[in-house]
Amino acid sequence: MTDRQEAARAILRGNDRGGYTVPTARLYPFQWNWDSAFVAMGWATFDAERAWAEIGTLLRGQWEDGRIPHIVFHAPADTYFPGPAVWGTAHTPRSSGIVQPPVLASAARRVFTADPDRARAEARMAAIFPHLAANHRWWAAARDPDGTGLVAILHPWESGMDNSPAWDGAMARVPDATTTPIVRRDTGHVAAAMRPREQDYRRFIHLVEVYRTCGWEAERMYRTAPFRMADIGTMAILLRAERDLLALADRFGAAERDGIGVRIARLADAVERMWDGGRGVYLSRDLIGAAPAPAATSAGFLPLWAGCYEHAAEMAATLARWSARAGFAVPSTDPADPGFEALRYWRGPIWAVVNWMSGEGFAAAGQGKAADPVRADTRALIEGAGFAEYFDPVTGAGAGGASFSWTAAIYLLLTRDS
Numbered sequence: 441m442t443d444r445q446e447a448a449r450a451i452l453r454g455n456d457r458g459g460y461t462v463p464t465a466r467l468y469p470f471q472w473n474w475d476s477a478f479v480a481m482g483w484a485t486f487d488a489e490r491a492w493a494e495i496g497t498l499l500r501g502q503w504e505d506g507r508i509p510h511i512v513f514h515a516p517a518d519t520y521f522p523g524p525a526v527w528g529t530a531h532t533p534r535s536s537g538i539v540q541p542p543v544l545a546s547a548a549r550r551v552f553t554a555d556p557d558r559a560r561a562e563a564r565m566a567a568i569f570p571h572l573a574a575n576h577r578w579w580a581a582a583r584d585p586d587g588t589g590l591v592a593i594l595h596p597w598e599s600g601m602d603n604s605p606a607w608d609g610a611m612a613r614v615p616d617a618t619t620t621p622i623v624r625r626d627t628g629h630v631a632a633a634m635r636p637r638e639q640d641y642r643r644f645i646h647l648v649e650v651y652r653t654c655g656w657e658a659e660r661m662y663r664t665a666p667f668r669m670a671d672i673g674t675m676a677i678l679l680r681a682e683r684d685l686l687a688l689a690d691r692f693g694a695a696e697r698d699g700i701g702v703r704i705a706r707l708a709d710a711v712e713r714m715w716d717g718g719r720g721v722y723l724s725r726d727l728i729g730a731a732p733a734p735a736a737t738s739a740g741f742l743p744l745w746a747g748c749y750e751h752a753a754e755m756a757a758t759l760a761r762w763s764a765r766a767g768f769a770v771p772s773t774d775p776a777d778p779g780f781e782a783l784r785y786w787r788g789p790i791w792a793v794v795n796w797m798s799g800e801g802f803a804a805a806g807q808g809k810a811a812d813p814v815r816a817d818t819r820a821l822i823e824g825a826g827f828a829e830y831f832d833p834v835t836g837a838g839a840g841g842a843s844f845s846w847t848a849a850i851y852l853l854l855t856r857d858s
């Protein structure tokens with residue numbers, strides 16, 4: 441094991457709060473949904489028991505209706521806004537009421553495969569499979585109630601890519617008035633130039649207030665939503681998760697097979713409708729404005745992670761263009777887009793988790809000439825700048841929070857064979 445792999449493990453151990461791993465101290469002091477899924481895969485490279493615990497602790501936050509909230513507030517902390525009082529949900533443990541990209545079933549399958557103790561793996565998967573299945577049924581019922589395959593997110597935070605230029609058009613329609621006082625904590629931890637803007641936050645919190653007024657009821661939220669977006673990233677991650685769930689269903693839930701199959705067909709068909717030949721990448725779709733998202737982003741490569749290989753060669757060419765212009769792969773926004781900003785969170789910076797999923801996708805599609813540089817850049821960025829939250833795609837500098845759990849987890853996944 442290398443010193444850097446040891447350092448990556450030390451980050452996970454240091455961010456362990458007892459059964460869950462915070463993304464980074466202070467800036468994100470709770471359990472985040474998709475962070476924990478990646479982190480569980482990282483733990484599984486050296487401590488399968490701890491990987492299962494990460495998943496089990498996240499599932500303690502699952503609601504009766506099947507949703508898995510984007511934040512679970514297991515223990516109080518005053519270094520983050522908006523905390524549990526702003527969300528005002530009724531769940532115990534306290535949680536937010538929105539969700540995040542459903543990486544969990546894919547992570548669980550990987551932990552299952554990696555666990556050297558087969559009896560434990562079987563027992564743990566048998567216990568969690570029904571929760572994963574309930575969560576995927578929730579996605580279909582709550583976010584695609586009309587069965588179009590265009591599964592919606594209702595808040596930019598649900599994409600995990602909060603201030604992506606892909607949301608600019610749809611967010612411009614969202615009022616920026618709030619009754620909740622906005623007390624930014626994030627900009628006390630990292631430079632404001634790396635974070636969403638004040639107006640973004642006013643709109644983020646406005647949406648929270650709208651859904652709180654809906655009592656967090658899924659159907660009311662969907663029908664009332666002032667922001668309703670078919671996010672190509674979330675849809676691709678869900679499609680991949682459904683395929684992973686289907687692979688597990690033979691052994692752990694045969695009765696779910698038909699339902700999963702129907703959902704996969706619907707989702708795969710909808711993803712294909714989001715291909716944009718001109719941009720050479722998939723685009724999200726604004727379901728209220730009935731128009732493609734204005735900006736091409738790294739989420740548009742994620743259908744490869746979901747097994748959609750039809751346009752893989754064109755996507756490899758697109759990626760080469762973006763990387764040549766920026767310097768490193770994969771900038772979170774097309775560097776030629778007017779909304780691109782190299783340092784501002786999801787408007788340009790490189791994120792290790794997106795790189796990892798893209799690298800896996802390009803490799804599985806037989807596009808080694810795209811997978812190799814993505815993986816090499818990810819390693820080089822981490823080795824050069826540390827386990828940063830994200831990286832400037834032009835200079836390679838680290839940005840955002842430091843000692844970041846999912847960056848450490850991805851490093852462990854990328855280097856597990858060396």
Ligand code: DGY
Binds near residue numbers: 510521597600602626
């Ligand atoms: C944040 O607070 O920045 C998160 O991305 C929201 O989940």
